[in-house]
Amino acid sequence: MQRFVISPQQKRAEQIQLTREQQHYLYRVLRLQRGDRAIALDGEGTAWIVQLQEDSAVIIELLNVQTELPISVTLIAALPKGNIFDEVVRSATELGVTTILPTLSDRALLKPSPQKLERWRRIAKEAAEQSERQIVPTLLDPVSFNDALHLTAETRDRYLCVARGNPQHLLASLQNFTSHSLVIAIGPEGGWTSLEVDRAIASGFQTVSLGKRVLRAATAPLAALSLIAAVLESYSNSQEY
Amino acid sequence: MQRFVISPQQKRAEQIQLTREQQHYLYRVLRLQRGDRAIALDGEGTAWIVQLQEDSAVIIELLNVQTELPISVTLIAALPKGNIFDEVVRSATELGVTTILPTLSDRALLKPSPQKLERWRRIAKEAAEQSERQIVPTLLDPVSFNDALHLTAETRDRYLCVARGNPQHLLASLQNFTSHSLVIAIGPEGGWTSLEVDRAIASGFQTVSLGKRVLRAATAPLAALSLIAAVLESYSNSQEY
Numbered sequence: 001m002q003r004f005v006i007s008p009q010q011k012r013a014e015q016i017q018l019t020r021e022q023q024h025y026l027y028r029v030l031r032l033q034r035g036d037r038a039i040a041l042d043g044e045g046t047a048w049i050v051q052l053q054e055d056s057a058v059i060i061e062l063l064n065v066q067t068e069l070p071i072s073v074t075l076i077a078a079l080p081k082g083n084i085f086d087e088v089v090r091s092a093t094e095l096g097v098t099t100i101l102p103t104l105s106d107r108a109l110l111k112p113s114p115q116k117l118e119r120w121r122r123i124a125k126e127a128a129e130q131s132e133r134q135i136v137p138t139l140l141d142p143v144s145f146n147d148a149l150h151l152t153a154e155t156r157d158r159y160l161c162v163a164r165g166n167p168q169h170l171l172a173s174l175q176n177f178t179s180h181s182l183v184i185a186i187g188p189e190g191g192w193t194s195l196e197v198d199r200a201i202a203s204g205f206q207t208v209s210l211g212k213r214v215l216r217a218a219t220a221p222l223a224a225l226s227l228i229a230a231v232l233e234s235y236s237n238s239q240e241y
Numbered sequence: 242m243q244r245f246v247i248s249p250q251q252k253r254a255e256q257i258q259l260t261r262e263q264q265h266y267l268y269r270v271l272r273l274q275r276g277d278r279a280i281a282l283d284g285e286g287t288a289w290i291v292q293l294q295e296d297s298a299v300i301i302e303l304l305n306v307q308t309e310l311p312i313s314v315t316l317i318a319a320l321p322k323g324n325i326f327d328e329v330v331r332s333a334t335e336l337g338v339t340t341i342l343p344t345l346s347d348r349a350l351l352k353p354s355p356q357k358l359e360r361w362r363r364i365a366k367e368a369a370e371q372s373e374r375q376i377v378p379t380l381l382d383p384v385s386f387n388d389a390l391h392l393t394a395e396t397r398d399r400y401l402c403v404a405r406g407n408p409q410h411l412l413a414s415l416q417n418f419t420s421h422s423l424v425i426a427i428g429p430e431g432g433w434t435s436l437e438v439d440r441a442i443a444s445g446f447q448t449v450s451l452g453k454r455v456l457r458a459a460t461a462p463l464a465a466l467s468l469i470a471a472v473l474e475s476y477s478n479s480q481e482y
Contacts, residue, residue: 132454211336212337212474216332
């Protein structure tokens with residue numbers, strides 16, 4: 001069944017008022033017709049099966065699906081050059097990320113335009129629909145690396161991926177994981193500067209490795225989030241935990 | 242240090258004859274100069290530190306690095322539409338794959354042109370250099386799904402990723418892994434057909450899950466290879482194994 005995300009004010013009792021864009025998407029792009037069913041998501045964890053009317057949709061039933069990770073996962077990602085971040089936002093969303101915090105590192109100082117932020121939020125929304133999530137990840141406004149450290153200071157389990165040196169592998173570090181939220185930080189092309197690594201460690205981060213090969217800035221967040229999601233989901237499914 | 246891949250016949254004793262393309266790459270693109278050092282790889286696991294002469298390079302020393310996975314990992318990947326496979330080849334190489342076997346599935350019948358295969362092999366070579374690998378992965382000619390099953394029949398540990406149903410998570414399945422090679426098969430957009438899944442199971446494949454969310458054909462191979470590489474490398478580094 002096709003999926004679309006609504007905002008809270010669109011829902012009144014059992015009726016959802018469709019925006020012009022949603023009508024275009026549902027009737028023109030997806031070629032659905034009046035009377036067809038679809039899934040409406042509020043982007044915060046609730047989903048309904050709805051029946052399409054002309055410019056509204058009637059809620060048929062609450063949907064009981066759960067494709068979200070059991071804990072909150074925040075990705076701190078240094079903004080890379082070019083359009084790589086589109087792909088990072090899309091695949092991080094597919095892999096279950098809760099919050100994305102873009103960061104201006106010493107090696108990646110470019111501040112994105114409001115249009116870019118808008119674009120990334122749209123990509124997150126589309127990817128949440130396509131990967132059948134209940135929650136649309138939050139993409140925060142970019143902050144400095146120092147601010148990213150401060151903003152996540154409350155979280156005990158914070159990991160900084162580094163390309164060099166010989167820290168423990170992220171997968172091994174995740175075996176000791178105990179709390180209800182997790183922060184993973186991925187550097188820009190060329191890696192974090194040693195000053196940034198030192199600051200992160202002083203702030204309570206644990207440095208981890210993603211393996212022996214050098215990953216691109218586009219691949220590293222996926223590799224890290226794949227491991228995090230797998231550990232969280234294969235443990236919660238298994239009887240050994 | 243900059244890296245480039247040579248073919249066996251370029252090396253005579255301690256001297257490497259540089260091709261015109263390599264000279265262009267080293268001197269024009271990378272802006273290296275006579276007397277500078279670089280790393281030459283034979284694409285099969287050996288690397289040397291060399292000193293550049295005009296149209297040749299002199300071997301200074303054998304390089305003792307090891308960024309390869311401890312076992313052979315074959316990725317069977319259904320060829321997706323569009324240019325997605327460029328990205329699959331690039332990131333699979335970064336994540337340590339040994340062999341890529343493109344497969345024509347019932348949902349992806351397009352046979353790629355020789356130019357495309359050539360392009361993918363070039364991407365694999367570039368990605369091997371950039372991710373600092375010693376081996377350039379082998380990209381085989383595309384085969385039918387049945388042939389892919391036959392070609393890998395000797396390997397005991399073979400996993401077929403499926404998007405639906407509720408099989409064990411790949412990460413959990415990998416805990417029981419024992420042998421010296423591994424095959425992972427990833428379907429096209431829309432997943433394997435049930436006929437393909439049945440055939441793979443009959444041929445000895447184990448079905449596995451990559452988590453609760455639906456991953457795109459571009460993301461699924463990365464997620465699977467991230468888990469495989471992490472299990473192989475975090476175990477081989479840890480004292481518990």
